[in-house]
Amino acid sequence: MTSPPVIDTHELRRALAAARRPVRLLDVRWRLDLPEGRPAYLAGHLPGAVYVDLERELARPGHPEEGRHPLPTLADLERSARSWGVDAGDLVVAYDDNDAVAAARAWWLLRRRGVDVRVLDGGLRAWIASGGLLEGGDVRPEPGNVVLADGDPGIASIEDAAGAPQQGALIDARAPQHYRGLAPTADPAAGHIPGAINVPALVHMQADGRLRPAAEVQRTLTDAGVDASAGIVLTCSSGIASAHSALALAAAGIDARVFPGGWSRWSRTPGRPIAVGPTPWGDVFAR
The missing domain is CATH 3.40.250.10 (Rhodanese-like domain)
Known part of the structure; x- marks a missing residue:
C-alpha cells in the first residue's frame, strides 16, 4: 500500500471527524537524552493516542555487533501493532515532540507492510498551535487484528x-x-x-x-x-x-x-x- 508519508493537522481533523474508517494515533515520544517518553505522554497527548515505546517496540535487544536499535522481528512488530489497537484498514498516524525523528521510525517500519501510516507534520507542537486539545492518562485499546505483510521497508545491508x-x-x-x-x-x-x-x-x-x-x-x-x-x-x-x-x-x-x-x-x-x-x-x- 502506498500512501502519502505525512498528514497535516487539518487533514487529521477531517479524518477524525469523517469517521469513514478508524484512525489510530501513535505517540512515539523518544529522544537520545530522554529515551523514556511515557511520563510526558501521561501528562498530555492527542485524544485517544496510544504510547509507543521506541526502545522496546520499534527496536529489540541485540548483540553489540548488530549496532544499537536493531530492528524488531516481523512477529514482534505485528504483536506490538495489535497491542496499539491497530486493525486492518485503519489509518495510522504517528507523532512525537521532537521534529518527527522518532515518529519516522514507526512510519518507516510499517510503511510497506500493508498499513496506511502517516506522520503528523509538525507533531505535538503543530497540534497544540492549531488549537488541538490534549488528554492525560493512559490509553489501553482493545487488541487489534492487523496482519503485517512480510515486506521490506527499505533495508540496506x-x-x-x-x-x-x-x-x-x-x-x-x-x-x-x-x-x-x-x-x-x-x-x-x-x-x-x-x-x-x-x-x-x-x-x-x-x-x-x-x-x-x-x-x-x-x-x-x-x-x-x-x-x-x-x-x-x-x-x-x-x-x-x-x-x-x-x-x-x-x-x-x-x-x-x-x-x-x-x-x-x-x-x-x-x-x-x-x-x-x-x-x-x-x-x-x-x-
Whole structure:
C-alpha cells in the first residue's frame, strides 16, 4: 500500500471527524537524552493516542555487533501493532515532540507492510498551535487484528552501504561533529563510512517542526552533490535519524533505503575502514 508519508493537522481533523474508517494515533515520544517518553505522554497527548515505546517496540535487544536499535522481528512488530489497537484498514498516524525523528521510525517500519501510516507534520507542537486539545492518562485499546505483510521497508545491508558511494549515493544523516569524528562517542571509533556525504537529518526541517517543501529538500541534496535519481542509501548512528531522512525524502518524491545498523554497527565490524574529516573520503584508515 502506498500512501502519502505525512498528514497535516487539518487533514487529521477531517479524518477524525469523517469517521469513514478508524484512525489510530501513535505517540512515539523518544529522544537520545530522554529515551523514556511515557511520563510526558501521561501528562498530555492527542485524544485517544496510544504510547509507543521506541526502545522496546520499534527496536529489540541485540548483540553489540548488530549496532544499537536493531530492528524488531516481523512477529514482534505485528504483536506490538495489535497491542496499539491497530486493525486492518485503519489509518495510522504517528507523532512525537521532537521534529518527527522518532515518529519516522514507526512510519518507516510499517510503511510497506500493508498499513496506511502517516506522520503528523509538525507533531505535538503543530497540534497544540492549531488549537488541538490534549488528554492525560493512559490509553489501553482493545487488541487489534492487523496482519503485517512480510515486506521490506527499505533495508540496506552493510555491503549495500559500503558500495553505495560508487553505485549511487550514501548519505550520513548525523550531525557534522559526529560525521567528522570530532564528538565523543560510545562506539569503538569515531568518523564516517568512506564516501558518505553528510546531510544532517534536521536540515530538512523548518523552525516550526514541519518538513521543508519538496523543492527545498531536492535542492539540499543537489547542493550536497547528491543525484536524487541515483540509488540512495541512508545511514546515521543506529537507524533512527536515517529513517527521519527517509521520511523527508519520501515526502519530496525520492525513495531511499536505510542501513539500520549505521555507524554503531559499521564501527564494530572488523575490517571496515573509517574516514574522518569534513569530506566524504577524508582521511581513510584501514582496520
